[in-house]
Amino acid sequence: MRHIISILVVNEFGALGRIAGLFTARGYNIESLTVAPTDDATLSRMTLVTIGDDQIIEQIIKQLNKLLDVVKVLDITEAEHIEREMMLVKVQAATNDAREEFKRLTDIFRGRVLDVTEKTYTIELTGTSSKLDAFLEVIGRKTPVEVVRSGVIGIARGDRQMRI
């Protein structure tokens, strides 16, 4: 099962390394990992996507809870939640056909063309990871020049909050 785990960590030297190290040492997999400061300057929020059965996820959360830098851990996939990922895709768009096709696809996926040159489009797309996957699959025939994905961020739906 795919789980999205949110982790509030203290902005300390080596915190990211320790969390990554835990995953390597115990052989847990990391599908994606994002880190950025929060509204509280002393804290960062990490969003980690991992795959594992219930027992592994339970261990991951328990092991994370043992780290000093970790303030709070929450598996946001255990309840209703919202997840988003952003992707930038650069594609070959040198012909009229290609330009039309990419514009149309971008519209269908509610994306935006951010940058245009004579030969390329750079498209921005936001959504769930599976939506981004779907887009890549659709343009697969016209292999993208470059793809960059932000990794997933997520938040619980409704009144549920991740509080300290």
Next chain:
Amino acid sequence: MTEQAPRIPHSTQHPLAGEQMSGAEMVVQVLADEGVDTVFGYSGGAILPTYDAVFRYNERQRGDTGGAPMNLVVPANEQGAGFMAAGYARSTGRVGVFLVTSGPGATNTVTPIRDCMADSVPVVAITGQVARGAMGTDAFQEAPIVNIMGNCAKHVFLVTNPEDVEATMRTAFEVARSGRPGPVVVDLPKDVQNWVGEFHGEGLLDVRGYRQRMESLRQAKLSERKCRQFFDLLGQSSRPLLYVGGGVVSGDAGDDLTAFAKAYGIPVVTTVMGLGAIDTTDDLCLHMLGMHGTAYANYAVEDCDFIIAVGARFDDRVAAKAELFAPMAEHVAHIDIDAAEIGKVKLVDWAHVGDAGRSLRQLVEFGRSEGFRRDFTPWLEHVRGLRGSYPMNFDRETPLIQPQEVLERLNTLTRGEAVIATGVGQHQMFAAQYLDFHRPRQWLTSGSMGTMGFGLPAAIGAQFANPDALVIDVDGDGSIRMNLGEMETVTTYGLPVKVLLLNNSCDGMVRQWQRLYFEDRFSGSDKSLHRKDFIKAAESDGFEFARRVTDKAELGEALKAFVGFEGPAFLEVVIDPDAGVYPMVGPGMSYREMVTGDHIPSRDYGDSRDGPERLAPSEAF
């Protein structure tokens, strides 16, 4: 977990508060405030300011106040310092401290740090670091300690802001001893040691998440409902068994465990780390379980219908295959201070995360208030029968000296009162099997990491912490070589440490496995051509008592003289290289497949018990 020193109450100001001090002086002052009386370590460039501060602290203590100085114990190798601090901590429950320089000094302590982590031993390691400005430049004696130790220690602090020095040091002690104890490293850049600022005498780092979790752990009480559920399970059981690990020792819960066991007459098996949690000579104690546990302990595990695990973690030397462990147990209860151990290996019916002693006391109180009664006498008779039918034994006829006999005789002499440290291998298992321990913290062994070379420095550290105790390092010829430099440390400090070397001219445990699984190909484990004369080595290190025994007839007298010798003593006993450790539950096997060897009777299960040979070498570990 044991409070080391009376903490200075927040209302009274530290007598030195407001004084200008260097970072190094603050480090030493916090050590003193924490009640540290002995620091193990080796100096070097990046830690010089702190060594100097220790020197000056001691000079001041001797001069003005006449206070106790801080012992500085210098090993031959930093690894020795780490294990000395570990021996100090394991034998007392207080936080052990070691102080080493940057780069190689620090990396030499990676093994003891990991060892302390694996066995939950509270130590604080202070490692010098190159000055902040030089970090990351591949400076002389620079190593990325945060990265290296981050994967081994409970936590690593790198002091980047000198204002945080004293708070970091205090927090290091708090973290080392709270919850599940463990090693904490403080990486201290040289310029931070030289920085001068105001000493506050109080304050901790903001580790809010951790502190919150520790607080709720301290608050964790068994609810009435949980207590009732536990006694429901116990009430349904007719063959309960306590499976006790190192958590009971490190949680100082030995008395509570014993009281619990006695309250209901429940027999106890202990892990290698749990030896001494209950007096091993107690009628309820079945000694050690597991790969090399006693046959009667392992049979009791096979027969029990309710496992009550306390401070134990079902590791692979106990439960190689979790589903085959205690196959008749209808219920498993688990008490541990570390939530991550609950359900990690074995699914349990009843679990409580909290302090072992407190939990056991609560259960006893609840049982008493509810008037819980259940007669486990038939079961107790059964396990007594197991002890009678499958006792430990070995080849008593051969003229070759058997290691078991050496330890049996040692046990008669020490009567379970000695503090025993060991290396790792056959001698360690023989010592675990044949020695008695009346109390926790008498048995110091590298259980989880299995670090050869642990014994001698651990014995040194324990002797410093317990100057009046009889401290014996039971060692093997392979293990002792690993830290042989510390022989000199024993005599330098005039410690009455006794070193009992069981010499079989090989790495015995490796050899045993090579016999079992690798068709007698003794690759890399044979030492019969090694030319070390251990007696000469001991003599050259200043041991006045250094004897070798090769004749069985001499053994009793030699051991007596050895144990009775006043100062440091070294006794080498040349033993049968083919003595194997039995019983043995092969790796990946169930207890049903236990092999008891030629001298211990075993159960006939009447099915294909074809021994450990069945496992492919690649599966065995």
